[in-house]
Amino acid sequence: MVTLRRYQSDDRPAVIELWSDTWSDPASHNVPSEDIDRKLADSPDLLLVADDEGVVVGTVLAGFDGHRGWINRLAVDAAHRGQGIGRALVREAEARLSARGCHKVNLQIREGEACVVAFYESLGYRVEPRIMMGKLLG
Numbered sequence: 001m002v003t004l005r006r007y008q009s010d011d012r013p014a015v016i017e018l019w020s021d022t023w024s025d026p027a028s029h030n031v032p033s034e035d036i037d038r039k040l041a042d043s044p045d046l047l048l049v050a051d052d053e054g055v056v057v058g059t060v061l062a063g064f065d066g067h068r069g070w071i072n073r074l075a076v077d078a079a080h081r082g083q084g085i086g087r088a089l090v091r092e093a094e095a096r097l098s099a100r101g102c103h104k105v106n107l108q109i110r111e112g113e114a115c116v117v118a119f120y121e122s123l124g125y126r127v128e129p130r131i132m133m134g135k136l137l138g
């Protein structure tokens, strides 16, 4: 049975492997171990894993900046997709953000991952007319 729970320290190798398998992104600001460390220092209750009998099969990393909630690092192991795990992770992240007073959740989907749009639409998300901008700090 798959359960959702907070990340624990011994999940680290499995989470790093899942993220590395899911996003083979060499960008210097996307180092999995650094994401984990920063999240644990900031809001550890918003880093969640899907646990299938002791095996990490999914993750989500949520955040709330006081204005908007964010969903990042949503990943389900390829062999476990299509079983409702991604949906459950998003719902749990939403519940935790809502409990913090968050009224609106945003997320980014990379160009080339447009098929994920249908997944989020099935969860009530809508494509919004915004221009996304970013800047690397240091």
Ligand SMILES: CC(C)(COP(=O)(O)OP(=O)(O)OC[C@H]1O[C@@H](n2cnc3c(N)ncnc32)[C@H](O)[C@@H]1OP(=O)(O)O)[C@@H](O)C(=O)NCCC(=O)NCCS
Pocket (backbone or CB within 6 Å): 022, 074, 075, 076, 077, 080, 081, 082, 083, 084, 085, 086, 087, 088, 107, 108, 109, 110, 113, 115, 116, 118, 119, 120, 122
């Ligand atoms: C996107 C992802 C997290 C979905 O996880 P999942 O566990 O397979 O999704 P679920 O089984 O909970 O699916 C929920 C619903 O979305 C639908 N869905 C899932 N993936 C979909 C896709 N790629 N395209 C269209 N619909 C999809 C399912 O059919 C299901 O619909 P239903 O409720 O009508 O049955 C998973 O495919 C993944 O890890 N992808 C790679 C990483 C990624 O793209 N993350 C998102 C970054 S923004």
